[in-house]
Amino acid sequence: MLNISAARRANTKNLELNIAPLIDMVFILLIFFLVTTSFIKETGVDISRPTATTAISKTQTTILIGITKDSTIHIDRRQVDIRAVRANVERALAENPEGSVVIVADKQSMTGLVINVMDACKLAGAENVSIAASPGSKN
Template identity: 55%
Template sequence: MIQIRDSLRRRKATPEVNISPLIDLVFLLLIFFMVTTSFVKETGIDINRPNAETAVVSKQQAILVGIADNGEVHFDGKAIDIRSVRLLVARAVADKPDADVVVVADKAAPTGILVRVMDQCRLAGAERVSVATQNKGER
């Protein structure tokens, strides 16, 4: 009995908490959320899209070109000159040959600029160019 007490007194080691499994778990959760998060590209401007009864939701990733109500053209979140649409869309089509090009134009945007942007997209090599709309019930 005395030997047990003496051995307990001599040990007096502090208990250690192993946090390696906790760190592993945190990294696994971080990787899981990074992989499952979907990244959505936007045009970079707030647009009031026109209504259409025949609007169809596209499931495919698209190259977006935006036109604001004042006629300003945007690509990848930056305001650009209408003359550079062709070059930027050509680069994007080279990276993603199967992607559609969607022109996201405000309903108050000038029609002439919309037609010029769509024309530049087709000249850049895009096979499918469309205009983004919203369903009547959507808001």
């Protein structure tokens, strides 16, 4: 009886659970989900976009500027003054010189404010400035 229990103790000491393949599989799944996930940039405020029949989709935008119907300007989910738009755009373009600017203006926002924001973006050095619109029906 002692010999059998000694043999069992010897066998249990050599048993190990190899979790290296499990860890490898978890990392592979993590990389898969990071690569396939699409991150959507938003302005941080609820905006009702105007519709346009010629609206096209842009996938690579660096800077989103939101203008609400209450004439507030939002960049990176924070409210900024019209005088700070140029500095924010310059900073973002310094990080990514090939970046583009998309102005997401509410359809009830003031046209003069939208033009002032566009002008500040151009003065900051942005060469590609667009205005967002929802695709409308073609007549």
